[in-house]
Amino acid sequence: MLALGKLLELTLAGHEPASKIQLTPQGTRLRWLAEGALEITPACGRDNGMDLLLSAGIHGNETAPIELLDRLLRRIARSELQPRARVLLLFGNPAAMRRGERFVEQDINRLFSGRHELSSGGEAMRACELEHLVSSFFIDSGRERLHYDLHTAIRASRIEQFALYPWAEGRRQSRRECARLQAAGIDAVLLQSKPSTTFSAYTYAELGAEAFTLELGKARPFGHNELVNLDRLELRLQALIEGNEPPIDEQASLHLQLFAFARELIKHSDAFTLHLPADVENFTELAPGYLLAEDLANSRWIVEEQGARIIFPNPKVHNGQRAGILIVPAEASLLA
Ligand SMILES: O=C(O)CCC(=O)N[C@@H](CCC(=O)O)C(=O)O
């Protein structure tokens, strides 16, 4: 296998490869661009016009998707997969991956779309570097741009595998992309309705890619991901890489559940109290009238929405950060 196929090993060891460009016997080119960043170019004459960005490790302790990208890359480096798509593989936060922690100083997934300029430290510099890498990768406007940013969640989920679909002014979220996600085993999509500073929001809103954050199960350490079943996603990613994806039937009914963003809980102070059990699962339903959280100055979050559910409840975030999202069921008619 080509040495650059061991990008994960190199990244975890903090090593720079001696040789930055390698070719498989069939002519696929692997090029190391920076720590945790590898560009894959199809052999001459095979390129099908897709630019596919696959990222994982934006949160350093979310190892199942990191292992998935490692498996895909090794297959490419062993010539078991013959790419037709241009691919950029990114391990987002190598320093946090080495520690097995979500982040070192601050959550890198709050630092995109230029927010890193207002901050400093390793994660701010890495967010800036990632923006440069992906904007150089998505350089040709005539090509299909697709980004899956792969994550696992802190807690268990009633809906195990789901996507967050970013929002941009004047652009409707795509039914075809939801059908593609359904075929990859994704059970629900949350349609965002405001700008965000996540990685997928950056590639969606600033670079015009179809882009998603995929939540694929519960975060566990390396080697302990047997409960996270990524088989359907893995098959779909292989097909995207090899350019033999089965046709997407846009007209077929969508079985995946759609949700819309209702409200965000922001933790304003150390007095913030979340009235949910510590082991509450993502997508737990909350009845109207339920007192969800309290904070300084008698501020209270009371559920008003019918069919509301909570995702990502986390009272331990820094003050000023999101401590949960309330979502409600949405109709497919929102999609274009
Ligand atoms: O499990 C949790 O509480 C957090 C999971 C997580 O990290 N989610 C992403 C979602 C990104 C998005 O909104 O697209 C995040 O918070 O960064």
Ligand SMILES: [Zn+2]
């Ligand atoms: Zn994450």
